[in-house]
Amino acid sequence: MSGHTYSALRHPLVDPPRSLSQITDEIAAPMERAPSASFWAALGAAVALLALGAGMVTYEVATGIGTWGLNKTVGWAFDITNFVFWVGIGHAGTLISAILFLFRQKWRTSINRSAEAMTLFAVMCAALFPLIHMGRPWLAFWVFPYPNSRGSLWVNFRSPLLWDVFAISTYFTISLVFWFIGLIPDLATLRDRAAEGSLRRKIFALLAMGWNGSGRTWHRYETVYLLLAGLATPLVLSVHTIVSMDFATSLLPGWHATIFPPYFVAGAVFSGFAMVLTLMIIARKVLGLEHMITVRHLENMTKVIIVTGGIVGLAYGTEFFTAWYSGNPYERFTFINRAFGPYAWAYWTMISCNVLSPQLFWFRKIRTSPWAIFVVTIFINIGMWFERFVIVVTSLHRDFLPSSWSMYRPTVVEVGTLIGSFGLFFTLFLLFTRVLPMISIGEVKSVLTFARQPAGSASHAVPAAAAPVLEEGAA
Amino acid sequence: MPHDEKKPWQSLAALRGDPAELARAEREFAEELPVGPGAIASGHAHGALVQLRSGGDVSRRGFFGLMGLSAAAVGIAACQRAPVAKVVPYLSEPDGIVPGVSNWYASACAGCDAQCGVLLKSRDGRPIKVEGNPEHPLSQGGVCAVGQASIVSLYDASRARAPLERGQPIGWDALDAKVLAGLEDARSKGKAIRVVAPLRTGPTFESTLAQFLAAWPGARVARFEPSGELTALADAHQAAFGARAVPSIHLDRARTLASFACDFLGSWVAPVAFARQYAKGRALPLIEREGGKLGQAEGAPPDFARRHWQLEPALSLTGASADRRHPLAPSELVPALGGLVRRLALRSMHPDRAAIANALPRASEPRELAAPLDALAAELSASGAQALVLCGASDLTAQALCVAANQLLGAYGTTIDIASGASLPAADLPLAQLFTELEAGQVGAVIFLGTNPVYAHPDGEKLAELLARAPLSISTADRLDETARDVALLAPDHAPAESWGDSEARRGLTTLRQPALMPLFETRAAVESLSAWSAGKKHTQHELLCARAEAELYPRALHKEPRFDLFWTRALHDGFVETEETPLPASFSVAQLGSLFALPLATPSDTELWLHSSVALRDGRWSNNAWLQELPDPLTKTVWDNAACIAPARATALGLDDGDLITVTANGRSITLPVLVQPGTHPATLAIAIGYGRTAAGNIGNGVGVNAFPLLSGRGPARNFIEARLVKSGGQKPLARSQTQASLEGRPHIRTATLAAWSADPGASNPEEEKLDSLWSGHEYPGHRWGMAIDLGSCTGCSACVISCQAENNIPAVGRDEVSRGREMHWLRLDRYFAGEPDSPEVLHQPMLCQHCTNAPCETVCPVLATVHSSEGLNQQVYNRCVGTRYCANNCPPKVRRFNWFEYRHDDPVERLALNPDVVVRSRGVMEKCSMCVQRIQEGKALARRDGRPLADGEIQTACQQSCPSQAITFGDLNDPNSRVAKLTRDARAYRLLHELNIGPVISYLTRIKNTGA
């Protein structure tokens, strides 16, 4: 019943082909060999940045928001910019793992694990900012509705900030569960590979939750996974929709716009994929996984970027159109001020990074050259950060009453905090590459091209997902 | 829980109406509730009466007040596991003091020489607020920013706390001994005894001074007035009328008002009184508008001939309100006045017209002024006696020409009056002579009575050196100021709120000053010092004042009383006494006046210095006052600095921009300060505010700005027509400004119309709001609904409201750096915009505060419900619930919310005495904003409820409203259709800020009407 035959029309997703055990070995290798010097160097750098950020945040919380460059007119700047930026990054994970899974996009298999991890870390970074941007963060728990002795005094369910609280925490929870469920079979594999009685084995045994690889277990597992994918899918849309409402439901010209939800979601996917690519291109090189994260994977993702980048570009245009068409003098002024005011440099950085640079992906040559892709994605990351900066700051600094117009300049503390958030992100990601399989062993095996398997193992050709278990479970 | 058993018991009783139960409840609270004098005081607080107090026990009251402070300011630290707190009651309660109840004392403001009548709100023995005394004939309830801020100066930590000798503490007795010995020594050695006194001090002070002079024969007094304004004014009138006095002025009677560089709304003579008269004269009738239909006009129709002309070198607060404004160079002031007088002489029927015309200086006025002067002369002589010409220059020629002009118009007796003027002491010894005497070593003793010439005199540095040559030198300053630093002995004076005194604002009107607290430090009133240093018995300031009152005031008082003590009690209650006086002998003589015309004229130059008093700091007396330093200048919007204002055209020509440093040289002295490009400045003018650059004001005022006085070196205080040199000295000093954008960008936030257009259509340039649909059912306001109306026609931008608000609501001053970061904390700010031509712009002022929107954008976005709508239409900010997301501020269209970026400390034991115990001090990380003085609203309601009467319209006044000199702000209940505020809100001139956003502000602005038309 070797139903799987290789079609010449299909490019293999793992190329050159590997045997099942090779796959396991290769993916498990980074966790089993001692970390290289380069890894320590990278980790050291990341932790240094993290320490810087931690220092800055401590100083800010201890001294006051005054340590930032904000003023009576510009009440948000780096803080919320970073928040939206990181939430955006966090989008690719769920999109890849949930939506592409539902669409049966098999090429996702070798990237979804790390994409999901990235999502979790990004959301952690994002969640940091709403907390520290508060004047009195030690009272942050007041944003949760809980019975209290104030008669009872509840939270304001009309406030988009409150919606954020729920949206982000839900998103984080589901992503975490989804990610963990996906990990279980691999955790079992690692458990079985670890030496009898070793601590490593104990830990993985605990995490694997008694996975036994039986057909029934696999069946239940896949059902759950499918259900969770279904659950996670709407979140991809909901989270950034709600984040966008922080702005859309206000009445500030430049914020008060109905197109924000789709615009923000597209932007999020756009930036998310850019970040995934950035990381993948490094990881596949450093960890030698080029054959599993193939150029084809990269190319597919660049295509997604072209589409979402197009949507974002369209949104920029639409904003200007609505501003002009509305006839609202405040709206009009805000957008003219955006493009030609004191923050024009930020605006044009955004345009060139987000609208122009992705156009390079129309050329196959660039789509298929990892380093070209890498450079472009870096630009996109920068551009998407500036998009949020432009939306937040240029709308605020010149609003209705000219008397209160002002300028915003970031302080060292703010820049340090931004850098620190990257430190946190990379620290977590680097640790992840060492302690967990950054590619889903089980799923990758399901997309192997059996026709090209070495003779003898054909008899083992069984429903793909089960295969690894037969092998390693016996080992 | 016990209250659970009690609650039903209570309401059930009421429900059943069970007489026994009710009786029980009654007995619980004796009907004979002790309604003590304290209650009376606070009861009258809103009728703005004050408690009857005889002066004798003030010190005791103050003492007990301070002692009872801990009892009143209970529960300072707030955390749930409270540390053990103490309650320290009085041993024996002074009558009239109830912890937590305010007493009000009528007194006199000492902010400037105008001496407005004020009420000091005293809580537990410490004054916490200055309010205008509505019954005072001149100030009529207004107080300026300076007066409001005097509370800070009272609790100024930099005040001297004991008598000092060369900076070392010395007892009063020792000091007096030294002084008397020194004086005796001087007399025996035949050396001169000299006193340097302020120009205006007050009758009691003068009589005490006279006693001193009598005690020390040969002693003479030099008068020192830093600005030199009154001196020039009085000298001109002495020449013309033989009476050295400040004339009393009635702007409300002036139909045509020509002001030559006279900032009578900002800093000249008595700004508050003038602002009140000015507003009264230009008040417009109230015309309601409903659905396009206009109602009956309420109030007198406007006077179309009434117009205010302002000719000035640099934009002043007064110029900002003028109907017609023409810039002119300082050197053109005299020629222009001369030209005007010449024109008036031609049209006048005055017997002396020829004599005056002949005496005129030969200077011909600049060509570009000819046309306006023709028009002005025509209007003036058309108004005749109802015209008025004023001049703010401290220059004798200019003032003399001014007198001539008014004389030709016959204005004396109607709009301006010398007979009822406030007479000034005769000029005894010119200050210049003191210098020479000191130089010659002829001076044995010199006493500075609250004057600070080392700072404020152009040759102060020289004086500082010379002082060493006087064997005995004394200052009665309240601190170790520039002069006090260089004298041997400091005999620190009380703060005004600690002292007794009187002053003569105009002939027959004596304003009384009574203390509102026990002296904080070991200080002594200057009059007491004087009397101690005179031969004979020492007198307390209270004795001195009472003695004078009994001898001078009591017999001639308009309001007779059978006994002096009754009279005195009443006088202190009112805060002033009106007496019938014979008019000042004043007969006009051309000869004397004409001789002044002949004074040498200035030669025009391309850079002419114009030194003026700023609205906040005046002559620098209160430079150590953080509130005043941080009060944005109404015209430049700069804080904590003075800059050289130059015309935009000149700036571009010289390649200068805001903040560029320049070096100004005049009379051989140079100062370096930043440039500020200010529309409305004459191209040749370099305008610099005096009162800055103190070196010994105190920890706050030292080194703020640059001292411009030295530029007058060798010229005495006459401040005008100084040829100067301007050099770009390179470098930058960015100015801290609360507002950087000067243009309205064509937005309709401030609406203006000409008087002509208004009379054609009262709704001119103010289309009626269209009704906006809403998905909301809207709020319900069962009881009151508070609202406010602000008349932009009356508002002069004087910023008194800003400081009043700051004082009432414990708003911190945050300092220069924070303001330059755009973080000033004022709940109420004044927006200033320029329109029209940059060389002679139209200036628009708009008080901006929380609009208490009906659909407030801030309310929907707060995640923790820290800002919510009240049942009376107020937008409430709950500080202790706020977590500080700043989302509300972002979503606030007028950007009136203020965030506590840091912990702004109020922990100086002395300075914190100024805090208002009815308003919470906000902590770091919390949003704050205008509450419409909700504490006053609650107090007013509580009092009405206690007295079982309905709340009267106008009974509750917000802090900004109370102190507004021009009564531009009206607060009240919009649910009462007949309330003043409700009517104003329906006025055809009324509009609401950004109503198109459907935020529904409860504050209405009234279109600004100016009589600019031909």
Add this chain to the structure above:
Amino acid sequence: MIKTCLLALACASLAACDNGFLTQQGYEPAQPIAFSHALHAGEMKMNCQYCHFGAAQSRHAGVPPANVCMGCHKNVKTGSPEIIKLTQAVAENRPIEWTRVHRLPDFVWFSHQNHVAAKVACQTCHGPVETMARVQQVNTMTMGWCLECHRSIAADPANAGKLNPPTDCSACHR
């Protein structure tokens, strides 16, 4: 599952923190002079406001000045050791430092005057003081506790038009 449990736990603990076992309820400090309300207000049926006269005119009910006590104790029970403490304090002109029992955080603006004017019994908030030898805080004095009373009185039709205790934030927070 685990997560929800944790969340619930967190909420519970937060709620607990806020739910007043951190209040001063039951606080009963010793006083410099062992003054007994049970004796004065209880047995002798003295009117509360005879001593706490501030309550009718001010936000602060106030602790009576020593001279109020001396009004009687000049000749009543002058021998008792506690009264001697009092007379000494007066003699030495030394204010008596009582220990505060009832105390609201200073971001709360409470007015005795308003409540007296509304004829609220002192006991409603302070408990049966007339039975206390040493005064104790009987109620939690939390915001919820205040509002409970304000709301129920406002809801009571019998009070319509007569009493309407405010529930606006700015009634107590300004």
